[in-house]
Amino acid sequence: MPINLFYTIEDGNGDQSVVNLPIEELDVAAGVNFPFILETAWDIINPLVNGHLVNCGVTIQADISEFTNAAVAAIADVQEKAEFVFRAAGGFLKRISLPTFIETFFTGSGAGNEIDVTQTAVQNFITMIEDGVDDALVDPTPVQFVTDHSEDVESYVKGRQSWGRNRR
Amino acid sequence: MAGDSLQTVIDGSLALLPNEVSRVSFDDYKSSVLAAYPESGKDALTAILKGRLLNKRLERQSDGTILLKVWAK
Numbered sequence: 428m429p430i431n432l433f434y435t436i437e438d439g440n441g442d443q444s445v446v447n448l449p450i451e452e453l454d455v456a457a458g459v460n461f462p463f464i465l466e467t468a469w470d471i472i473n474p475l476v477n478g479h480l481v482n483c484g485v486t487i488q489a490d491i492s493e494f495t496n497a498a499v500a501a502i503a504d505v506q507e508k509a510e511f512v513f514r515a516a517g518g519f520l521k522r523i524s525l526p527t528f529i530e531t532f533f534t535g536s537g538a539g540n541e542i543d544v545t546q547t548a549v550q551n552f553i554t555m556i557e558d559g560v561d562d563a564l565v566d567p568t569p570v571q572f573v574t575d576h577s578e579d580v581e582s583y584v585k586g587r588q589s590w591g592r593n594r595r
Numbered sequence: 596m597a598g599d600s601l602q603t604v605i606d607g608s609l610a611l612l613p614n615e616v617s618r619v620s621f622d623d624y625k626s627s628v629l630a631a632y633p634e635s636g637k638d639a640l641t642a643i644l645k646g647r648l649l650n651k652r653l654e655r656q657s658d659g660t661i662l663l664k665v666w667a668k
Contacts, residue, residue: 454664471653541617545640547622551663553644554653561655 430485432465436478436526438540442588443481444505444526444591446472450560451571460562461485462568466494468560472487474548478527503527506591509542512558515578523556524589533588542586553583604632604639605648609667612649618666621651 432448449469465483469491473480479499480491492584503595509528513521532546542549557580559569572580599607608628613619629636641648651665 459619467655467661470659543641544644545625547625547663550621550644550651551653551661554651554663558653561653564655564657567655583645 430497432468432483432485434465434469434472434483435481436476436505437481438478438503438505438527439499439501444478446510446523446525447572448475448523448556449575449577451573452577453570460567463465463564464560464562468555469494469496471548471551471555471560472525473497474508475529475532475552476503476525476527477529478505488519500527508589508591509586510589511532511542511553511556511583511586513580514582514584515574515580517578518572519576521572521574521578521580526591528588540588542588544583549586556580557582599632599635599637601638601642605642607631608636608639608643609648610663614662615650615666618664620649621663621665624665633652635659 428523430450430453431502434446435443437443442586443561469480469483473495477500480496483491505526507523507528508526511523515521532543532549533539534541534543544550556572559571562570598648611627611631625640628640632639634640648668649665650668654664656662
């Protein structure tokens with residue numbers, strides 16, 4: 428089974444939603460720098476959402492006190508999501524749903540339903556999922572994102588607005 | 596230019612990409628495309644990104660910021 432990064436994001440109502448990002452299997456005993464991986468991936472996700480990061484981790488929760496993490500926006504709602512669809516090795520699809528996604532990152536500055544891939548913050552996220560997240564500042568080795576069955580995620584397919592169940 | 600076909604704008608936008616040695620930030624490249632093609636530059640950029648017609652790489656800077664660099668394929 429792949430190792431899973433998770434990020435719990437909270438909106439203005441106190442509702443929470445979890446983003447799960449499975450990564451390739453790593454030799455944890457060899458000293459993998461998970462806090463660095465988590466913070467680097469969050470630095471790329473953070474500009475996309477206006478919710479507040481509550482916690483994140485792998486199998487244990489990481490200390491987020493040093494993470495960049497703005498106060499939750501009043502309009503943040505975890506039921507307002509963006510669903511990114513990626514193609515993985517073998518032709519499988521990997522869907523990643525980001526809660527509290529900032530509306531202006533949809534096409535037409537928020538008027539459309541598609542994710543605007545020309546937005547730098549969006550493109551950073553897509554590039555990270557396609558190419559992996561660095562594990563160190565110096566001489567980094569990108570850690571690949573994978574599907575739940577460990578196929579490497581390779582390319583972005585499409586992205587659109589999606590809604591959760593309990594919007595309020 | 597007004598009236599250019601999308602393919603013409605895509606080709607023109609790709610011609611603005613540097614080589615690997617002088618790769619530029621995505622923001623700078625996007626600005627140059629939108630300056631050259633104010634009407635359909637955004638559509639061309641969308642097609643280029645969805646079609647993976649350029650090389651791109653995230654680079655973490657010494658100050659901790661993350662910069663997306665692009666260059667020609």
